[in-house]
Amino acid sequence: MFLQRTAFLLSFTGILWTLGGWTLVRSLLFPLFLLTFMVRWPTIVYQQVTFPLQLLASRLTEYVLDLMNVPVLRDGNVLELANKRLSVVEACSGIRSLLSLSFLSLVFGYFFDNKVWMRWVLLLATIPIALLANAGRVTITAWLWENAPEIAEGVFHTIEGWLIFMIALLALVVTHQVINAAYDRWRVRKPT
Secondary structure, X not given: OHHHHHHHHHHHHHHHHHHHHHHHHHXXXXXXXXXXXXXXXXXXXXXXXXXXXXXXXXXXXXXXXXXXXXXXXXXXXXXXXXXXXEEOOHHXXXXXXXXXXXXXXXXXXXXXXXXXXXXXXXXXXXXXHHHHHHHHHHHHHHHHHHHOHHHOOOHHHHHHHHHHHHHHHHHHHHHHHHHHHHHHHHHHHOOO
C-alpha cells in the first residue's frame, strides 16, 4: 500500500507538471501535500510509532485512575482493573486521531489564518491535544468498565470516540483563538 499510494502521488504530480509546468505544481503544492495523508505508513514504521503511544496512553490512564481512587495495576500496555483486564491495543494508540487531527489542523490553518507560523503552531499543537484526548478516551473506557460495563463497549464506545475527537478538534480551535488573542495583545503593546 505504501509503494502503491506513493507511486500514485508521484505520478499525479508528474502529470500535473507535464501538463501545467512548475507554475501549476507550485499553485497546487498545499493540496498535493495534503494527499500525503492518504499514504499508509510502512508497517515497520507504524509499529515503531504506535507501541510507544500505547504505553503513553496506558501510563496516563493509570495515573488518572489512581487520582480517581480506581484500583488499577499496569503491566506494559495492559491495565488490570478489579473487574476487567484492558489491553491498550494498536487501535487505542491514538495514531489515527493524531493523523486526522493533524490533517484538520493544516486545513483549518490554511483557510482561517494567513500567518504561516500559526499553521506550524497549530500542527505542533495537535500532538499534545491528540495524545491527551486519546488518554482521556482510554481512561473513560476503563472507568466505565468499573462502574457501568454495559456501556463500555459497542455503540457507546464508538460514540465516545467520536465525542472525544470532537472535543480535541474544539481544543484545537480554542488553541488557535487563544494564541491569536495573545499575539494581538503583544502587537498592540509592542513599541513601534
